Amino acid sequence: MPADPQPTGAHAASSTPTATSTGTAPAGRAAPARLAQAALRDLPWEVGVAKPDPALVVDGVTRTFGGLTAVSVDHLEIQRGGITGLIGPNGAGKTTLFNLLTGFDQPNTGTWTFDGKSLGRLSPHQVARLGVVRTFQLTKALSRLTVLQNMLLGAQGQAGESFLKALVPGTWRSQERANTEKAMDLLQRFKLDAKKDEFAGVLSGGQRKLLEMARALMSDPKVVMLDEPMAGVNPALTQSLLGHVKDLREEGMTVVFVEHDMDVVRDISDWVVVMAAGKVIAEGPPESISQNKDVVDAYLGAHHDAPLTNEEEDRVLAEAEAAIAREEGVPGGSGRAETITSDGTEKR
Amino acid sequence: MNEFLDALSLGVRSMFAYQAVFFALLAMGLNLHFGYTGLLNFGQIAFAMVGGFGIAISVTQWGLPFFVGVLIGLVAAVVLALLLGLPTLRLRADYLAIVTIAAAEALRLLFRSVSSTPVTGGTQGISAFNTGFLDLSPWSPAGRYDILGTRWSGVELWTVTVGWTLVVLGSLLIFALMRSPWGRVLKAIREDEDAARALGKNVYSYKMQSLVLGGVFGALGGMVYALGTGSVQPDQYQNANTFLAYGALILGGAARVLGPVVGAMLLWFIIAFSDSGLSALIGNGVSFFGLFQLDDVFDATDVAFARFIIIGIGIMLLMIFRPQGIFGDRREVLLDAR
Numbered sequence: 001m002p003a004d005p006q007p008t009g010a011h012a013a014s015s016t017p018t019a020t021s022t023g024t025a026p027a028g029r030a031a032p033a034r035l036a037q038a039a040l041r042d043l044p045w046e047v048g049v050a051k052p053d054p055a056l057v058v059d060g061v062t063r064t065f066g067g068l069t070a071v072s073v074d075h076l077e078i079q080r081g082g083i084t085g086l087i088g089p090n091g092a093g094k095t096t097l098f099n100l101l102t103g104f105d106q107p108n109t110g111t112w113t114f115d116g117k118s119l120g121r122l123s124p125h126q127v128a129r130l131g132v133v134r135t136f137q138l139t140k141a142l143s144r145l146t147v148l149q150n151m152l153l154g155a156q157g158q159a160g161e162s163f164l165k166a167l168v169p170g171t172w173r174s175q176e177r178a179n180t181e182k183a184m185d186l187l188q189r190f191k192l193d194a195k196k197d198e199f200a201g202v203l204s205g206g207q208r209k210l211l212e213m214a215r216a217l218m219s220d221p222k223v224v225m226l227d228e229p230m231a232g233v234n235p236a237l238t239q240s241l242l243g244h245v246k247d248l249r250e251e252g253m254t255v256v257f258v259e260h261d262m263d264v265v266r267d268i269s270d271w272v273v274v275m276a277a278g279k280v281i282a283e284g285p286p287e288s289i290s291q292n293k294d295v296v297d298a299y300l301g302a303h304h305d306a307p308l309t310n311e312e313e314d315r316v317l318a319e320a321e322a323a324i325a326r327e328e329g330v331p332g333g334s335g336r337a338e339t340i341t342s343d344g345t346e347k348r
Numbered sequence: 349m350n351e352f353l354d355a356l357s358l359g360v361r362s363m364f365a366y367q368a369v370f371f372a373l374l375a376m377g378l379n380l381h382f383g384y385t386g387l388l389n390f391g392q393i394a395f396a397m398v399g400g401f402g403i404a405i406s407v408t409q410w411g412l413p414f415f416v417g418v419l420i421g422l423v424a425a426v427v428l429a430l431l432l433g434l435p436t437l438r439l440r441a442d443y444l445a446i447v448t449i450a451a452a453e454a455l456r457l458l459f460r461s462v463s464s465t466p467v468t469g470g471t472q473g474i475s476a477f478n479t480g481f482l483d484l485s486p487w488s489p490a491g492r493y494d495i496l497g498t499r500w501s502g503v504e505l506w507t508v509t510v511g512w513t514l515v516v517l518g519s520l521l522i523f524a525l526m527r528s529p530w531g532r533v534l535k536a537i538r539e540d541e542d543a544a545r546a547l548g549k550n551v552y553s554y555k556m557q558s559l560v561l562g563g564v565f566g567a568l569g570g571m572v573y574a575l576g577t578g579s580v581q582p583d584q585y586q587n588a589n590t591f592l593a594y595g596a597l598i599l600g601g602a603a604r605v606l607g608p609v610v611g612a613m614l615l616w617f618i619i620a621f622s623d624s625g626l627s628a629l630i631g632n633g634v635s636f637f638g639l640f641q642l643d644d645v646f647d648a649t650d651v652a653f654a655r656f657i658i659i660g661i662g663i664m665l666l667m668i669f670r671p672q673g674i675f676g677d678r679r680e681v682l683l684d685a686r
Binding site for chain 1: 521524525527528529530531532533535536538539540542543544545546547548549550551557679680683
């Protein structure tokens with residue numbers, strides 16, 4: 001529903017039950033939006049499980065930087081038309097996996113396909129032309145281009161982008177007009193239309209995130225890969241961005257996104273993939289993740305979901321006090337402690 | 349007062365002389381590279397040199413007609429751009445800078461070396477290759493012509509006419525290109541290559557197109573210069589000219605169609621005006637506000653250096669008070685600071 005004037009409000013309202021109910025799949029949701037969720041409901045919650053209709057399939061992909069294995073994924077399938085959340089602690093290899101899938105980096109081994117076409121050894125622009133577009137963790141607004149120019153760049157197959165045709169405006173004028181109309185529609189949807197002639201560099205951080213997403217949509221993508229779309233965005237704008245991400249699903253796009261905010265992940269994903277130390281350690285519907293012991297161990301930690309019990313709290317406190325006492329017990333310890341800087345080197 | 353007016357008229361004359369055309373064309377190429385695409389080409393003079401020598405060698409050594417020589421010069425520039433770009437354009441911007449600055453110096457040394465003397469004429473260079481060009485001139489090459497109080501030879505007048513025609517046509521070409529989606533992609537690459545890649549643009553190919561086109565402008569500049577002086581010597585093509593052309597570009601304003609043209613004219617005005625102005629001051633024994641005689645500190649040979657000091661100061665002042673150059677958009681420059 002591209003013409004929905006208030007997507008944010010509608011979704012913010014409809015998403016409240018999901019956010020509050022944990023553990024059970026929300027049954028009474030609007031039908032078209034959750035096709036992927038229905039398709040995924042009966043799948044076992046195990047790593048590498050086959051999906052009914054995968055858009056992206058990753059097989060045996062590894063990427064090492066020197067001695068560090070950044071990504072080592074045996075098998076992963078991404079359901080078409082669903083929102084797949086990719087979570088994991090810092091350094092888990094999420095962004096590296098994104099880079100590999102979109103051609104920005106090449107793996108040491110492995111194959112990965114999109115709609116059955118191999119994406120191996122394709123350069124980033126070729127991947128983008130197949131319909132897999134991405135955004136970046138650090139937003140890449142093209143500062144000294146106007147908002148509208150940013151948008152127009154996203155359009156694919158422009159005749160005027162070839163050198164010779166560029167010199168004959170007749171060959172690209174009408175296409176440019178159509179693209180401009182489409183861009184204005186999108187800008188309106190993302191509430192950026194008033195800024196169309198401003199340099200993208202003067203936009204706020206949140207507006208840049210919106211612009212980057214809108215620009216990616218100009219190419220009519222099949223798969224949208226969002227690298228931390230909500231990072232550094234205020235809560236109100238987060239809600240609006242969430243609404244836009246859900247709209248993508250309703251338009252039939254496959255969305256993969258990296259996110260750290262568990263509430264956001266639980267709210268919008270149909271399926272969650274958890275990475276840690278380069279491996280996929282768990283996958284399943286969002287409500288399955290918080291129950292998964294591997295995830296709790298690797299990522300969420302005891303303090304994240306389950307509050308400490310009184311006994312545990314006492315024990316942690318006692319341990320901390322003991323440690324402090326030990327340090328102070330070292331002969332001359334308190335005097336020396338002040339001369340030792342945080343990185344452990346001694347000041348003279 | 350008379351001497352001041354003379355200096356002024358000499359300054360205005362050199363705004364339109366072939367040296368100004370030379371720098372305008374060099375800077376237009378750099379504008380494409382640096383201003384629009386963000387490529388750091390520090391060896392633009394190499395393109396000028398292959399352009400100039402392309403004509404000279406084809407005409408004198410191979411006995412080809414003048415226009416075939418022009419074509420050969422342009423092809424040589426394209427080949428040079430491809431050679432420089434193929435290995436470096438996939439890498440970070442710095443690598444192109446390193447390779448171009450090295451190539452410009454290496455090519456000059458190669459052209460002036462003893463072993464290439466049979467082809468390039470070594471340090472003597474080549475002359476007498478421009479008869480095919482002068483035959484087309486409507487003015488007699490030996491004649492003297494007065495225009496608005498300035499005096500031009502027939503050769504100069506013809507070179508300047510052709511040169512400024514090239515500048516105008518080139519500016520129109522760049523204007524048309526930069527309004528098109530093609531130009532938009534170039535600017536996107538300048539802002540962020542990875543973003544352009546993620547939007548399905550073949551960044552490598554666009555950078556190469558920009559490098560080749562800018563190189564062709566450099567070659568045209570070199571040809572105008574060679575025709576203006578009537579000879580080519582490798583040492584005319586010192587790489588300092590590349591940086592003077594950058595100076596012209598920054599004076600006029602980068603990423604503006606007329607920036608490099610106006611910048612080159614202004615650069616030559618300052619050079620010629622300060623040259624004759626300073627010489628006159630020294631010759632008349634003027635004192636510096638009664639503190640000291642100018643000719644005590646300065647002699648005629650210092651003037652050649654002093655004018656570049658003046659240009660340096662000029663560019664510094666410009667960077668402080670008008671960092672966008674004369675034509676630039678201040679908003680764009682302020683964005684850079686973020």
